Amino acid sequence: KQEVTQIPAALSVPEGENLVLNCSFTDSAIYNLQWFRQDPGKGLTSLLLIQSSQREQTSGRLNASLDKSSGRSTLYIAASQPGDSATYLCAVSDGGATNKLIFGTGTLLAVQP
Amino acid sequence: DVKVTQSSRYLVKRTGEKVFLECVQDMDHENMFWYRQDPGLGLRLIYFSYDVKMKEKGDIPEGYSVSREKKERFSLILESASTNQTSMYLCASSFLRLAGETNTQYFGPGTRLTVL
Numbered sequence: 001k002q003e004v005t006q007i008p009a010a011l012s013v014p015e016g017e018n019l020v021l022n023c024s025f026t027d028s029a030i031y032n033l034q035w036f037r038q039d040p041g042k043g044l045t046s047l048l049l050i051q052s053s054q055r056e057q058t059s060g061r062l063n064a065s066l067d068k069s070s071g072r073s074t075l076y077i078a079a080s081q082p083g084d085s086a087t088y089l090c091a092v093s094d095g096g097a098t099n100k101l102i103f104g105t106g107t108l109l110a111v112q113p
Numbered sequence: 114d115v116k117v118t119q120s121s122r123y124l125v126k127r128t129g130e131k132v133f134l135e136c137v138q139d140m141d142h143e144n145m146f147w148y149r150q151d152p153g154l155g156l157r158l159i160y161f162s163y164d165v166k167m168k169e170k171g172d173i174p175e176g177y178s179v180s181r182e183k184k185e186r187f188s189l190i191l192e193s194a195s196t197n198q199t200s201m202y203l204c205a206s207s208f209l210r211l212a213g214e215t216n217t218q219y220f221g222p223g224t225r226l227t228v229l
Contacts (some may be wrong), residue, residue: 004155034217037212043117043203043220044156089155098144098163099207099216105155 002027006104013080014112021075021107023090028068031095034076035064038087038106047088048075080111098110116140117221119204125227127200132191136204143209143225145187146218149200156203160188163209184191194228200224 003026013019023033032051036044048057048064050073056065063076073090086110091101120135136145146161148171156173160179165177176198180188187206191198202225205218 014171026132039227041223043222044218045220049217091156097160098169098209099218100146100158100161101156101218103156105153 002030002092002094002102004090004104006088006090008107009105010108010110012110012112015080015082017080017111018076019079019080019109021077021088021109023073023075023081023104025073025092025102026073027095028071029094030068030092032093033064033066033073034091034093034101035062036089036091038089040086044089060071077109080109081111082111085109085111117204117206117219119202119221119223119224122222123225123227125229126191126194127229128195130194130228132194132213132226132228134189134202134204134226135190135207136187136189136221137185138187138219139185139204140206140208140219141184142206142219143184144207144218145181146176146205146207147187147189148203149173150223151200151201151209159189194226196228199226200227 004051035050050066061078085107089106091103117138127160147159148156162168162181178190204221207218
């Protein structure tokens with residue numbers, strides 16, 4: 001059974017710092033991996049989606065990498081800002097027609113001004 | 114813009130009550146999902162539906178049922194609410210994934226349910 005783990009559970013950094021969030025999964029037979037952002041008391045917003053055949057995806061200050069063979073993904077945030085403070089979740093899909101996702105427990109990020 | 118709406122942001126119910134959580138999406142998505150989110154446990158799939166009147170159990174269906182009478186609406190039902198069902202409930206929707214395609218799930222804002 002696929003299990004997704006995120007380390008660390010919480011992270012606090014000063015504004016302007018570059019940071020890396022980690023995600024690991026136990027079964028490498030994934031179709032894609034997504035990173036989501038969740039603001040307190042809100043729903044999830046998709047940030048980046050990496051197909052299993054890809055190594056990385058970039059959007060603005062965000063860069064996500066995928067190493068399927070080792071079961072790892074990282075989300076790199078450059079020049080962090082207080083507005084980046086949120087919970088970041090990764091999720092893997094097995095590629096079925098219903099696109100079911102298995103989520104990690106998330107990393108709570110606080111960027112201090 | 115895709116919009117997924119949930120009927121309530123906050124809900125307080127008593128043990129034993131029947132509870133209905135409603136979710137509506139406006140993008141003609143085939144798939145709809147109900148998750149619950151608890152601290153330290155992440156998001157866990159309760160039920161999902163891939164078509165009208167079609168449903169499948171997720172990882173934690175016990176104590177819940179669902180209804181999908183129209184494509185845009187997916188309801189989660191707690192037949193007899195219990196205190197261990199106090200949680201954040203999130204609804205999501207997506208297109209049916211065809212071979213070679215990629216799609217993502219779009220989430221509603223969540224309903225925080227408290228059962229006393």
